[in-house]
Amino acid sequence: MVDNVKIVDARGSFCPGPLMELIKGIRQEPVGTVLEVWSSDAGSAKDIPEWVKRAGQELVSSEQEVDVFKIRVKKIK
């Protein structure tokens, strides 16, 4: 049960793009926040997990709903 999920609606975002929108959210929100990025770019399913790993954050889930990718990331530090 996650009680504090922030939606980051980055559909149609070519610039700054879904990953940059996620980084903005991680920078702004307190530790413990779960961010759910909505992206219409298939590349997000690869580049978001890659950054999450490098940044030491936690990938919670990654799903595709029709043409929208929904990727949940928890800020753990």
Place this chain on the structure above:
Amino acid sequence: MMKKIVILGGGVGGTVVANQVARAMTTEMKSGAIAVTVITESTQHIYQPMFLYLAFDRVVPAEAKKPERELLDRHIKIVTGIADRIDPESKQVRMTDGTAVPYDYLVIATGSRPAPEQVAGLSEGGHMFYTEESALKLRQALHDFHGGRIVITVGVPHKCPVAPLEFTFMVQEWAQSQGIADQTEIVYTYPIGRLHSLEPVAQWAEPVFAARHIEPHIFFNPELVDPVKKTITSLEGEVLDYDLLVAIPPHMGQDVIGRSGLGDAGQWIPTHRTSLQMEGSEDVFVLGDATNLPISKAGSTAHFEADVVASNLVNLLQGGLGSMRYDGKVFCFIETGLTKATYITFDYVHPPKPTEPTEMIHMFKLAYNRLYWLTPAGLL
């Protein structure tokens, strides 16, 4: 009964809206049926892109500003001061001097501000060019620079997404022009896994970096600057040495948004992506950097959004439904050095396709820097 339109912010977006509404409704304004008021902190209108050129000593500060009064239609009222709170309940903007400005429709065009303080040590150890003062300091630092390692770093979110590349290309050609290219290393860092958020731009930039010997470090989000040791550490754990650090700083929404409780943690206002109405509100519009929309924080974005907001305001005031929609359009020139430029344009659906840089596009960009004043005037 008089309808009051209040625009909070005298930057490009706010000024375009005010002038377009005034031009469309001159008769109503003359008769007193409609009043348009712009609230702005400064009597001067600033054309911020000039600061990039100011850092390279290509222009002087006076070329980046004009009195806001001269740009606004004479029927528009200006209130110069600091807004303390926006109160959507009582439909007024309360000023720090205790006065209140009531509205029927409010346009929030407050922009954003650089927040270098979000990266420890950055204000002390680094330079930027996002304000007149900081651009002048960087101008002096470049003047005093005779070789060494220049590191460009990029905070998130930031205004003008092409600025990191532009500064990098320009400083590389500047070092050549100063005869210090052999003693100068240019190091470019970027927050995500390629050279620019726009994939076609990143692909285009890659061979250019190689040809110009610019050293890229991707997945680099600045976390800590040590001004004594002259090092910068990323959130991802990488440490770089520098002699001159130039930052595209992280940005925040304005404090009045935070004080009013209208923004998220970064003081960005939740905004409908096509109607540009503040979420949960029908009489408050938001444009430019002030929104939380996942689009470029750039003057052109504010300009294209202002066209939509102004059209809808005029339509609503004339009894319409205000159903014009913003399609996410952005246009940016990209300086690729001191003599050539390219440009990109895209929206929510269509990705950009950069074209080969040319001298002509660079000349047009320089010409636009002079023509800019026609944009806030609502003419271009």
